[in-house]
Amino acid sequence: MGQILGLVQVDQSTVAIKETFGKFNEVLEPGCHFLPWCIGQQIAGYLSLLVRQLWMSAVKQRQRLSPDNVFVTAVASVRYRALADKASDAFYKLSNTREQIQSYVLDGNVYVRL
Structure with a gap:
C-alpha cells in the first residue's frame, strides 16, 4: 500500500539506493521517505550497514x-x-x-x- 502512495520505509542499519528514471539519484537514510513513482522515482535496492x-x-x-x-x-x-x-x-x-x-x-x- 505504501508503494502506491509513494511512501517508502528504510529500516534501521540499512540505506536505500534511490533512482530517478533508472539513474542514481541519492542514498536514503533510515526513516520514512516520499518517492512519487509517477515522476520516475524508485528504490533500486537496499544495502545493509551491519x-x-x-x-x-x-x-x-x-x-x-x-x-x-x-x-x-x-x-x-x-x-x-x-x-x-x-x-x-x-x-x-x-x-x-x-x-x-x-x-x-x-x-x-x-x-x-x-
Missing part, C-alpha cells in the same frame, strides 16, 4: 613455509561493512562482496606475520 564476518582458510590456495621449515596453515577472519557515505559505490561497483574479499585475501595481497 558488520559481517567471513571465515576462510589459506589451505585452499597455498601453505607457507616458515623460517624454521614448518608448513603453516593460516585461518583468517575478516570483518567488513559498507560505509554509509560510500553506499552507492558498494551497491553499484561490487557484485559479490564475499568472493571478492576472499579472493583478495587468499591471493596474497594481505600479509600476516608469524
